[in-house]
Amino acid sequence: MKSSVKNIFPRSDFHSGVLEMIKFKASPRALEISYAIRDLVLVAEKIAKETNEKILYLNIGDPGQFDFKLPDHMKKALCNAVNEDYNFYAHSAGLPELRHAIVEYEKRKNGISLSVDDVFVTSGTAEAINAILAAAFLPGEEILIPSPIYPPYLSAAKFFGVNPVEYNTIEEEGWIPDLDDMRKKVSTRTKALIIINPNNPTGAVYSNKLVKDLIDFAGEYDLFVVSDEIYDQIVYDINKAPNTASLANDIPVLGLFGLSKVYLATGWRLGYVYKHDPNNVLDEIWSAIMKFLTVRISASTPAQKAAIAALLGSQEHIKVLVKRLKERRDFFYRRINEIEGISTQLPKGAFYIFPKIEIPSYSDDDFGFVLDLLKSKKVLFVHGSGFGRKGRGHFRSVFLPPIHVLEEALDRLERFVKEIKK
Ligand SMILES: Cc1ncc(COP(=O)(O)O)c(C=O)c1O
CATH class of the missing domain: 3.40.640.10 (Type I PLP-dependent aspartate aminotransferase-like (Major domain))
Known part of the structure; x- marks a missing residue:
């Protein structure tokens, strides 16, 4: 299998003194590893640097990156x-x-x-x-x-x-x-x-x-x-x-x-x-x-x-965690269902929601949808096809951030959807 990564480094040859190109091939099975959840993070960081705008990251399921802290x-x-x-x-x-x-x-x-x-x-x-x-x-x-x-x-x-x-x-x-x-x-x-x-x-x-x-x-x-x-x-x-x-x-x-x-x-x-x-x-x-x-x-x-x-030890924090997450889930679910062209099932557990893209130009291109949204509105979701075959035409969001952040992200999503539907 052909490696997609260019692994060509100039290295001096001590015996001949001639600079030659040596190619070290990497393991194809390692190169094939993919993790959709972090796929676009580098792109997002680059966009943030170039535009000086803040990206709203809704891609990673890490409560500690928001306002949830250990007991x-x-x-x-x-x-x-x-x-x-x-x-x-x-x-x-x-x-x-x-x-x-x-x-x-x-x-x-x-x-x-x-x-x-x-x-x-x-x-x-x-x-x-x-x-x-x-x-x-x-x-x-x-x-x-x-x-x-x-x-x-x-x-x-x-x-x-x-x-x-x-x-x-x-x-x-x-x-x-x-x-x-x-x-x-x-x-x-x-x-x-x-x-x-x-x-x-x-x-x-x-x-x-x-x-x-x-x-x-x-x-x-x-x-x-x-x-x-x-x-x-x-x-x-x-x-x-x-x-x-x-x-x-x-x-x-x-x-x-x-x-x-x-x-x-x-x-x-x-x-x-x-x-x-x-x-x-x-x-x-x-x-x-x-x-x-x-x-x-x-x-x-x-x-x-x-x-x-x-x-x-004490398990008290779990009740608080679930109560706060439920408020965020309810908000996210209600607000996203107001956006025409996106539909979703109500999540009953965890802290993810997996909406469907019902906009013809993007319904088969969830990666393009997530990338264009990132470029245009600085919100990062994960493309559904990164979660396997049935994920196509969907995207995943976390509902971990506080409600005002979710509100901002969903307002931006709504503006994006209105623009691409024109
Ligand atoms: C279903 C599922 N299993 C396993 C993991 C990995 O968790 P850990 O941090 O314990 O490695 C995750 C993380 O998101 C997950 O969603």
Whole structure:
């Protein structure tokens, strides 16, 4: 495959004294990695520099970049961990005291019974995704992923030689998985089903019944389930999204969680993967994941120590977080629906909204829409096609900023839409 990056550097040849061009090729599979959420950030920074205008960034799901800050007991716990000399390499599976805390936390939160050996601590949920895709599959095996999807599942699968097969979700019904389509997409090579609930990028939250149907589907086709639950307590009309493992009985589940969203600590880079595996069918995969985690040594030790305070300490900030986010969601949803040419489903969880572009000149060109909006009105969203096939014709926005910022961004969007419709 031809590399798209020019890797040509002049280098002097010490023997001949002749300056020659030497070309170092990079790994094609690394060059192919893409992460739509940050794709246009460099362009935005360049535009900001050239025009001296402020860009409204609504592309990245990082609460800490807006007015959401960690509860004080978490900040103190991190300082204490450093002062108490928790600055060494931890065990690759995680600090034993954190793994115990996770067992207790999962019991309290989801009612599931894990043992300490069923938990591995990772550098963010992102590393858990990589570890699973690196360790659990033979080349060419397939995973079923929802479309649209949080992009690292697609790129990590491709990187590690796993074939990601996108199943449709039904936008009109709140972006829920289309079980009929899943039946068409499953094959003898399919090994796992990925669920993200609550969902990024759509904000969908699956009902108990739907999660059970998905588990039954996995059982019927002999798949294990990877359940990404990083937004589980950020839901607006119920208390908590249904937990997959607690409904799974004997179907094997790898559950993923992290401190970045519910606990607002994106920069701590802390997450974990747990296994619910009553029939021990995941034993070999679990050992392979451990091997993968061993070579990266360990997740940040001070962050691990402090995570105990996050998981087992006061949970009061979550109510406040959800209440504030709900006000922002309601505002965003109401205001965007006033803009002719854009329509959207109501997000039921997480902090993303995934509107549809209904302007003929752009309905198939979500990238052009996002880029032209950025150039013309200095607002940055993420193009929907960066989230897979079903994302085409859409864009993703966060509703994390304060309402006056959202209002400004949506006013600018409205002006842009009026101009392009003329
Ligand atoms: C669905 C989903 N999974 C995983 C992650 C990665 O989170 P972390 O910061 O824990 O690596 C994100 C981040 O946006 C996400 O949306």
